Amino acid sequence: MSEEKITMPVSGDEQAVASEARRSFLRKSVAVAGGAVMAGTVAGRAAAEPLAIPPTNKMLGRGVVSVPYGMPSKFEAHVVRRNVEWLTPDTIASISFTPLQDLEGIITPAGLHFERYHGGAVDIDPATHRLVVHGLVDKPMIFTVDDLKRMPQTSGVWFMECPANGAMEWRGVQMDSLQFTHGMISCSEWVGVSLLDLMKAVGVKKDATWFYGEGADGSGLQRSIPLPGAKDQFGKPIPDADKIYKDIIIAYAQNGEALRPENGYPIRIVVPGTEANLSVKHLRRIKFTNKPLVTYQETRHYTDGMPDGRFRQYTLINETNSVVTFPCPDKKLSGKGAYEIRGLAWSGRGKVKAVDVSVDGGKTWKEAKLVDPVLSKCLTRFIFPWEWDGKETLVMSRAMDETGYVQPTLRQLREVRGTNSIYHKNSIQTWKITANGEVKNVQIENL
């Protein structure tokens, strides 16, 4: 890629979007005292007669270890990852989507974590796997997986989001499904070794301003990850390079067990809050450098096409985003009455501070209640009690994070980014509830 085709990561444009959105947030947001919007929803019915005795009360069930590794109920068989067949030529360099519409809380079961491969998932024997750490270091070292497990352990609950989440919706509505509009995000407890401890072990030299990770998969995936003082190949500083590296871990476990092969077994990088492509799976090499590698994955992929035909590079942080997960196109309403609108919010810069919900297409907004725990760079749940009158309704959410950044509308985002982008689409999502309770994906022009 030639120099004139690349523009630098401009945090300024995102900040302009953010400040307009922030003014709008403060003007329209109606703070609700104590967070209680209205009395709790009761959806049961009066108990008029005794419950019938079910067949399961009259039989013996399965014994222990009849299923040595437990699986979901057979009645939950619809809760699976799905892919969009036309999106990629094959399933080897492709993506699958997490069924957000069927998940509760903030943790994504490992088996439902979205998949993104550039060369397919591979099975690697941890006994023979090695990680080499070299480059601008005093002492190049090779680590076994057991070596890494003996080092000080650290962990965090962080979302993992492909920056292409929402990519199919830039130019207009395309997917009538929450799973496909937002399912390139998952959230796990990740456990491993702090990058800072690894840096100490090898004695990283002062002039190291980048490192790159390389995977042991068929694509040999490589990504450059900035350290404090990082500059791009043209000498421009990388925004937030002093923040991104602090939380980085080399993970060997996810949600209590070893990483799944789909998530980089036996070890991967986890770079909390950033585009998931940085979190190199099946990690075999870390090299400390004083410049970015400018790999295929950071030129052909993961750059942002701007309206003037140029591309932004090294836009790494996934900005504040949110989506209503109920109701949604995958979960329609069964009739008018009381409901909780529920959803997810997240920010790659820290904690979610507040979420507003609108049920009139963005004319008025009310503050939703955030559900504990509210953690940094982690999915956060919000709920909003609501009475549906059976009429057509436009439902949306907008999140603000602890830095004051407010999720933009699609118009605000397009004003800065145009429609040539693939990545980092974090605009407000609108669902239209029709009179029969079905839910459609819509985009409101001029909002």
Ligand code: CO
């Ligand atoms: Co980016």
